[in-house]
Amino acid sequence: MNNIKVRVPATxxxxxxxxxxxGAALSLYNEFEAKYTPDNKKTNFILKGxxxxxxxxxxxxxxxxxxxxxxxxxxxxxxxLKNLNVTISASIPLNGGLGSSSxxxxxxxxxxxxxxxxxxxxSQIADLSTKIEGHPDNVVPAVYGGLCICSKDExxxxxxxxxxPVPKLKVVICVPSFELRTKRARQILPKCxxxxxxxxxxxxxxxxxxxxxxxxxxxxxxxxQDKVHQLYRGKIIPAMSEVLEAAISEGAYGxxxxxxxxxxxxxxxxxxxxxxxxxxxxKWKSKNISVKSYILDFDDKGVLRI
Ligand code: HSE
Numbered sequence: 134m135n136n137i138k139v140r141v142p143a144t145x146x147x148x149x150x151x152x153x154x155x156g157a158a159l160s161l162y163n164e165f166e167a168k169y170t171p172d173n174k175k176t177n178f179i180l181k182g183x184x185x186x187x188x189x190x191x192x193x194x195x196x197x198x199x200x201x202x203x204x205x206x207x208x209x210x211x212x213x214l215k216n217l218n219v220t221i222s223a224s225i226p227l228n229g230g231l232g233s234s235s236x237x238x239x240x241x242x243x244x245x246x247x248x249x250x251x252x253x254x255x256s257q258i259a260d261l262s263t264k265i266e267g268h269p270d271n272v273v274p275a276v277y278g279g280l281c282i283c284s285k286d287e288x289x290x291x292x293x294x295x296x297x298p299v300p301k302l303k304v305v306i307c308v309p310s311f312e313l314r315t316k317r318a319r320q321i322l323p324k325c326x327x328x329x330x331x332x333x334x335x336x337x338x339x340x341x342x343x344x345x346x347x348x349x350x351x352x353x354x355x356x357x358q359d360k361v362h363q364l365y366r367g368k369i370i371p372a373m374s375e376v377l378e379a380a381i382s383e384g385a386y387g388x389x390x391x392x393x394x395x396x397x398x399x400x401x402x403x404x405x406x407x408x409x410x411x412x413x414x415x416k417w418k419s420k421n422i423s424v425k426s427y428i429l430d431f432d433d434k435g436v437l438r439i
Contacts, residue, residue, distance in 0.1 A: 135169040137247040140439050141240045142278065142432040143225045144232030145304065145398050146270040149357035149389035150337035156232075156270035157280040158432035159304055163225050163233070164439070165196060165240035167248060168218040176214045183223040183233070195234055196221055199241025199265055206261060207249050219244075226425055229313045230396025231306065235271035238262050243436045256294075258436075263292055271392060278435030280345060297345045299431045302386070303406040306427045307376065307413045308396040313369070318393035322365050330360035350386040353400055357387030370395045372420045379416040383409045 142158040163183075170177075178190035178197070188194060191214055200219075204212055221240075225233040239262050246253045253261070255276055262272035269283035269292050282295040341356035343349065367373040373390060380388040380399035388399040401409050406428045417424050 136166075137244050138164065138166040138439050139240055139243050139247070139436055140164045141236040141243070141275050141436045142232075142434075143429075144235055144271045144274045144392070145230070145306070145396075146232065146392040147359070147362065147389065148341060148398075149363070149387065150334045150341060150359040150361065151270070151282070152334075152359070152361045153268045153270050154283055154338075155281070155341065156274040156283060157304075158274040158278045158435055159231070159306070160430040160432045161224055161231070161306075161427060162432075163236045163240060164222040165237075165244055166218075166220040166222075167200070167244040169212070169216060169248065170218055171216050173216050173218070177218040178214070179218075179220040181220070181222040183225060184227045185223070187227070188221075194219075194221075195237040196241040196244075199238045199262075200245040202265060203242045203245035203253070203261065204249070207246075207252055209245075209249050212245070212248060217248075226308045226396075228308050228311065228395060229315065229318070230308065230391035230394045230398075232271040232275060232392065234315070235262070235266055235275050238265050239272055239275040239436050243438075247438065259292060259294065269294075274435065276435050278433045280431060282342070297342070298348065299433045300345055300348065300350070300400070302350065302400045302431070303403055304429045304431065305380065305385070305399040305401060305406055305410045305413065306391060306396055306429060307398075307410070307417060308425045308427075309370075309417060310423045310425075311395060313393065313395045315393045318366055318369075321369060322362055326361055333358075333360045344387075350400070353387030354381065357389045357400070359389065362393075363390050366390055366394055371422060372417060373397065376413050376416045379412045380409050383412045385409045 344352035385399035
């Protein structure tokens with residue numbers, strides 16, 4: 134196969150209390166294309182859309198690095214940056230919280246694997262993606278689609294994935310104009326968590342899981358509460374709690390920090406989506422922060438050849 138094009142969904146991770154465990158794929162996509170051009174003499178790396186002016190081209194690009202990891206893993210030496218033309222058309226904002234780097238990792242691995250006759254299974258792609266990303270909750274739903282519970286084995290290698298029923302809810306996303314790198318959003322977390330906060334989160338994760346399994350979305354209000362990471366991240370994300378509370382006050386079932394932020398997410402019925410979105414945007418604008426916003430569906434397909 135000499136010409137491969139794939140699309141990879143955005144993701145929202147944690148869903149409140151499910152830190153590093155819960156993740157869902159969303160209907161916003163980056164597209165990645167690789168063409169094998171054996172006679173080419175120079176690198177041809179094209180970036181379009183989000184990050185096209187800022188992301189590195191060539192060897193420092195995460196898509197290429199993930200392709201290279203995959204070629205190494207498969208023992209494939211034929212491909213290099215000169216004989217592959219890579220094009221990235223990105224719609225997922227880079228500010229943080231929607232899995233843009235996970236999409237690059239999964240896109241790169243999927244492209245490289247397709248060039249190598251699809252020797253890796255989806256589960257191997259998920260494991261390799263997790264190894265590169267460091268935690269599974271963004272990459273796993275990007276691979277499989279849907280709503281996933283992800284756990285790594287005790288060695289941090291192979292992951293077990295449980296697929297929950299995909300809710301028929303809208304996901305309102307608001308991405309503020311400032312950027313927050315996951316590395317920083319993880320550095321500010323405490324090394325130890327108080328036992329009562331751990332108990333709080335265990336109960337919320339149980340409610341979250343039950344809400345999706347029974348499609349009883351009234352449980353999501355409590356089920357999306359968290360005391361493990363949002364408390365701390367809220368200190369560097371202005372108005373986070375107020376925006377989340379505003380979403381709930383307009384009828385959202387639950388609202389949470391999307392991944393490590395700064396994007397925020399609210400789950401609601403179609404009929405409430407626009408008012409929830411408007412209220413979240415207004416609350417942030419009242420703090421002089423402009424936002425990009427989307428009303429999305431859950432994606433149930435994951436990475437896909439197009
Ligand atoms: N679970 C991760 C975190 C998601 O909250 O840091 C960000 O990629």
